[in-house]
Amino acid sequence: MDGDARRAVERAARTSYGRLLALLAARGAGIAAAEDALSDALAAALRVWPERGVPDAPDAWLLTAARRNLGHDRERRQTATAGEATLALLDDERLAQDAPPFGDRRLELLFACAHPAIDPGVQAPLMLQAVLGLDAARIAAAFLISPAAMGQRLVRAKAKIRDAGIGFAIPPPDRLGERVAAVLEAIYAAYGTGWDAMAGAEAKARGLSAEAIWLSRVVREALPDDAEAAGLLALTLFCEARRPARRDAEGCFVPLSAQDPRRWDHTMQAEAEAVLRAAAALGHAGRFQIEAAIQSLHAESVMTGRDHRVPLTGLYDLLWTLAPSAGAGTARASAHAEAGATDAALAQLDKLADRTTGYQPWWAARARVLHLLGRAAEARGAATTAAGLSTDPAVRAFLLGDGLFIGR
């Protein structure tokens, strides 16, 4: 019983965090206060549920408890709006009874985080924390920033949203364009935290990927004419479809080129292709569509054995022009190396060196390129550095083995 209750709390925290936080924050409490109220509610659930049993509607229970916490908080601060808290609480009780369909304000929360009045560098991390409940350390790792600096930037951004009165609303059509890009960026970062080129498939990360795909579906439905929203959904679906093949029976990491396409999720793969075609039909190319096209080509190459290495370099070059990130640069160098341009690839990697010292895929790519150049000892050194930067045991084992050094 105790175990069941504890698991129910954990499940609610995993699956409902963002939705509950959005509802709480959208009522004007501010993100930081809503986070505190929600974590207190989860703590209360850990005490109460094992004694009294898991409520029929766990999310509604948590929402009511969190709103009560917010009410108390407001009373403690003795603001001029004493009646407001009471009214809000009465409203909560009614809402809790109406549960489960108590709405979803996650998209509004995303748009608040993507407001141009927020420092662009912190928008994506802020969305990850607000909607997915990631802690600053985990977000910092994904964005190659120190946890302390990330924590500070997040606190500042939340205060700005509260104090500047940034509203929780989907922007009007004429404002939408400028705000969508930031939202898509954050969702992609969320997906990448759960699944990047070399990372593992532990349960928590899988949950994050599912959340990210869910979010891209929401945005795609809300903005059917946005080609990049479709491109992002296609991209995440392509990657997700391959997840089952990324581990062999022993749990060892399997790189794309060695995967068994029969183990891919073909329904998801087909949906990805269809969404990508729909995106292309809208006639506005963008980085997510190009990344999706790259994934499509990779997949096709593995399935048919056809050699797409040269066309792939073209797509990676285009991607690099549109979005010159460390990740895109690393992938581009790898593509050029596999297509035979090993010297150029090494030069490309060298140019990225000052912003990739802690970036595992860069070290793995470097190891592979050095191997192709016949510089075995240096290649082994780079692979060891990459392994040291990986948090996933299966990926570490792959990097320390000969996996990177098979074939030329």
Add this chain to the structure above:
Amino acid sequence: MQYSLLYFETPAARGRRDTSDAPAYWGAWNAYMGAMHAAGIMLGGNGLMPPETATTLRISGDTRHVQDGPFADTKEQLGGYTVIEVANLDEALDWAARAPCVTAGSVEVRPVMQQPA
């Protein structure tokens, strides 16, 4: 929420007050302020005399430092301000976007500090 919109003008734009362009200059501001009143969001505000009329005071230790002109010598000058009551930052920004000075100068939008309880 209450916001203060601080209107910054370039000296060139402000200089239009003293030329044959003055009716157009004032016409634009009057129309803008009129629209705010009509929307029922205007709580107050003032135009300010030019920066050369400003006097800046600072006290360090026991000494009063009185200085001619505004505190900072910038390209843009504070020409006036309004205080408005709107739902959120986006609505305040939409009003800021309509200010005559927003193309050559800028508008700073700041929440008004609420009385601590």
